[in-house]
Amino acid sequence: MKKINFYIFLVAIFGFYSCADELDLAPLDRVTPDTFYKTRADFDGAIFSSYSSLQDFYGTSTETLGETGEYWKISMIITDDAEVDANSGDTRTRAADNLQVTSADVAFQAVFGEIYEGIYRANIVLENLDAENELTAEDKTVLAAEAKFLRAFYHFQALKLFGETSPIAIAVGKDLNNLALPNAGAGELYAQILADFSDAAAGLPEVWDGGNTGRATAWAAKSFIGKVNVFKEDWPAAITAIGDVVENGPYSLVTSSYDDVFAYNNENNSESIFEIQYGGPFSDDNIWVFDDNHSENFKGSQGSGRAWYWDPANGAPAQAQGWFIPTQDLVDAFEPGDTRLETSIYQPGETYYKLSPGGVLNVLDYDPTWSSNGLSLKKYRGQTNMVAANYSPNGVGDFNNERWFRFAELKLLYAEALIRGGGDVSIAVQQIQDIRDRAGLTAPMNSDPLAAMMQEKRVEMAFEPHRWFDIVRWDLGPTIFGSSWDPKLEVFPFPLSEIDRSGGLMTQNAGY
Numbered sequence: 001m002k003k004i005n006f007y008i009f010l011v012a013i014f015g016f017y018s019c020a021d022e023l024d025l026a027p028l029d030r031v032t033p034d035t036f037y038k039t040r041a042d043f044d045g046a047i048f049s050s051y052s053s054l055q056d057f058y059g060t061s062t063e064t065l066g067e068t069g070e071y072w073k074i075s076m077i078i079t080d081d082a083e084v085d086a087n088s089g090d091t092r093t094r095a096a097d098n099l100q101v102t103s104a105d106v107a108f109q110a111v112f113g114e115i116y117e118g119i120y121r122a123n124i125v126l127e128n129l130d131a132e133n134e135l136t137a138e139d140k141t142v143l144a145a146e147a148k149f150l151r152a153f154y155h156f157q158a159l160k161l162f163g164e165t166s167p168i169a170i171a172v173g174k175d176l177n178n179l180a181l182p183n184a185g186a187g188e189l190y191a192q193i194l195a196d197f198s199d200a201a202a203g204l205p206e207v208w209d210g211g212n213t214g215r216a217t218a219w220a221a222k223s224f225i226g227k228v229n230v231f232k233e234d235w236p237a238a239i240t241a242i243g244d245v246v247e248n249g250p251y252s253l254v255t256s257s258y259d260d261v262f263a264y265n266n267e268n269n270s271e272s273i274f275e276i277q278y279g280g281p282f283s284d285d286n287i288w289v290f291d292d293n294h295s296e297n298f299k300g301s302q303g304s305g306r307a308w309y310w311d312p313a314n315g316a317p318a319q320a321q322g323w324f325i326p327t328q329d330l331v332d333a334f335e336p337g338d339t340r341l342e343t344s345i346y347q348p349g350e351t352y353y354k355l356s357p358g359g360v361l362n363v364l365d366y367d368p369t370w371s372s373n374g375l376s377l378k379k380y381r382g383q384t385n386m387v388a389a390n391y392s393p394n395g396v397g398d399f400n401n402e403r404w405f406r407f408a409e410l411k412l413l414y415a416e417a418l419i420r421g422g423g424d425v426s427i428a429v430q431q432i433q434d435i436r437d438r439a440g441l442t443a444p445m446n447s448d449p450l451a452a453m454m455q456e457k458r459v460e461m462a463f464e465p466h467r468w469f470d471i472v473r474w475d476l477g478p479t480i481f482g483s484s485w486d487p488k489l490e491v492f493p494f495p496l497s498e499i500d501r502s503g504g505l506m507t508q509n510a511g512y
Contacts, residue, residue, distance in 0.1 A: 037128040040135060043143050046125045050150045051214075053118035054276050054404075057111060070107035072324070074161070074492060075465035080480050081330045082463070086372035093324065099484050103493035103512045111161065112495045118154040119169045122147040127172050145203025149216040149224075152196035153274075155189060156228060160469050163491035163509060164189050180502035190232050197225045207250065213268050214277040214401075219249045223273045223410055230413050231473065235421020242414040246431075251407035253438055259343045261408075262380050264390035264400040273410060276402035326375045326463075334459050339440040344462045346376040351383075359388025379463045408435055408460055415453045425449055432456050488512065 036042055057071040073096045076082050084090065084097045092106065125147040129140050151170070158166035166189055167181035184192075200221035208215050226242030229235075245251070252270045254261045261271055268275055326345045334341040346352060352366040368374030380400055390398050411431040418428035428449055435456050436445060446452035457470060471477055477485040488511030499508055 033128070037131060038133050040139050043125060043128075043133075043135065043139070046121070046128075047143060047146055047150070050118050050121035050125070050147065051277070053114050053121065053154070055278065056114045057276075070110045071465065074107045074111065075468050076463065077324045079467040079471060081327060081458070081467050082324045083327050083373070085325045088324075097324075099481060099486065099489065101489060101492060101512075103496040103499070103508065105493075108161075108492055109495040109497050112158075112498060115154045115158050115161075116167075116169060119151050120172065122151040122154070123169065123172045126151075141203045142205065145200045145221075146216055148196040149200035149204065149221050152193045152200065152221075153216075153224065155193050155196070156224065159189050159193065160231070161492050162494055165507075165509070166494075167506060168192050180505045182502075182505050183507055190228065193228055194225060197221050197228065201225065214275065216274065219245060219251070220273050220405070222249070223405065226410065226417070227405075227413055230417055231469075233420070235417050235423070238413070238417035239421055239423050242410060242417060245410060246414055251410070253408060253411075253434060255438065257343075258340050258438060259382060259384055261406070262343070262385070262400070262403060264385045264387065264398070267401040271407045272403060272405075273407060274405040276404055278399045278401055324377075325371050325373060326377060328373060328375065330458075330462060331375065333455070335441055335443065337440055337442070338459065340459055340462070342378075343382060344377075344379045346378045348374055353381075353383045353386040355386055355388065355391060359391070361386055377463060403464065406461075406464075409457075409464075409466065411435060412453055412457050412460065415449070416457075419450050419453060428453070435460055486511065 037046070073093050077084060077093055078096045078099065078101075084094045088094070095101075096105070096107070125143060129135065129144055135143070155166070155168065164186065165183035168184045168189055169181060170192065173179040198221075200216065201218050204216060204218040204221055206218045208217065222241055223245050226238050226245065229238035229241060232238075250270075251273060254266070254269055254271045260266050261269065267277075331341070331345060331347070342350075346366050348366060348368040350366045352364045354362045354364070356362050366376070370376060380398070385398065385400060390400055411434060415428035415431040418424060418431075429445075429452075432445060432449070432452050439460075446455060454470075454474065458467065461467065471480060472490050477487075477489060488509070491509050493509055493512035494506060499506055
């Protein structure tokens with residue numbers, strides 16, 4: 001559970017300031033890099049700021065305040081799992097839904113900025129570790145490993161979105177007139193990511209104490225090494241790394257129910273490899289809450305964040321639908337008896353749950369007219385999570401963590417590596433079967449193990465930010481989208497703003 005009540009720090013161009021009620025703080029004009037990076041608490045605050053950049057994937061960033069859940073748009077709405085509700089007036093999101101992608105889109109500006117902000121903040125920690133400070137040798141080892149984990153994590157997100165030529169940032173730029181970075185060369189980005197994750201695996205603890213829940217661990221780093229190698233299609237390396245985690249690591253599937261995986265009171269559970277930590281409604285109760293751009297009171301998750309994203313004219317109660325909805329194609333992908341469908345999607349004939357002001361639970365018959373196709377998102381939004389403790393006082397943002405990387409996904413990545421890499425298929429089949437067993441499926445799985453793995457990955461990870469990257473990796477674009485598919489979409493465009501700022505040092509991806 002989120003129990004940390006640490007010092008809160010916000011990155012400025014040259015450092016941080018701290019804020020916490022219980023601290024006796026120096027005035028802001030006396031906090032400089034020379035006076036700040038001294039204690040373990042100082043460095044903890046600095047490393048937490050790197051984590052916090054990930055919160056803003058779903059909110060607003062320093063690039064522009066005109067954003068509306070941009071990461072969901074480019075990782076989910078663009079897929080065959082979701083579509084823009086016909087009642088929505090969000091033309092930018094509708095363009096992405098129609099595979100109309102441009103380098104000027106706010107989404108790419110926002111996410112690119114958050115990725116490299118996170119990298120910058122990790123690099124600041126690394127730069128200051130060897131300066132004069134009060135850290136022990138053990139402190140330095142752990143903090144260096146944690147900073148490298150985060151640097152690798154963010155570089156990996158850049159690779160997934162923008163491709164292997166995404167710039168590599170491993171130092172803090174000092175010259176404000178010379179901050180641009182060139183594109184990475186062939187193989188360089190994968191090498192940097194894997195090197196950083198390897199150092200993280202060697203230096204991080206296998207588990208943190210209860211007051212530090214949510215921080216990256218050695219096992220999380222090993223899991224990411226496996227996932228990166230799946231994307232790289234280095235099957236022997238992927239099999240070795242993931243096999244070690246599956247056989248010897250601390251993770252296990254949540255067996256009570258699929259719904260419990262996403263329960264607000266079951267964060268950082270046995271299945272969690274890496275979660276985005278969010279604050280609670282009454283206090284800063286975890287390590288990541290920096291409120292960079294009101295993230296604490298805004299978790300625009302799965303299109304269900306702020307009330308004005310709903311069209312009141314269509315009669316839907318507040319928080320009935322967001323600006324995107326599930327597709328019928330996704331519904332049809334679930335097999336009969338799959339319990340994950342009820343957790344993930346509201347359909348006609350179901351009971352609908354919502355909170356009214358004051359935290360009162362309202363139980364309604366779901367009205368299919370609330371959505372242009374009769375479907376609405378339910379994952380993270382079912383009865384289990386409709387409690388006042390999970391919502392901000394204004395009722396328009398919830399504080400439940402995002403389950404970014406789950407053991408269920410790792411097991412399916414293991415199956416993929418074994419199947420595609422010529423490993424033991426019987427072990428792969430068992431990974432898939434474990435996932436199906438929890439979903440209550442008793443029918444035999446597809447006799448083609450690769451097809452079975454792809455099927456389970458889609459329905460198991462529905463509305464989690466993975467589908468688009470699987471479509472690209474598995475070359476499904478032409479099959480799913482037909483004549484609308486353009487091969488350039490295998491990578492997204494670098495933001496036009498960044499190309500312009502680089503003065504030509506960074507070149508655009510082909511086709512944009």
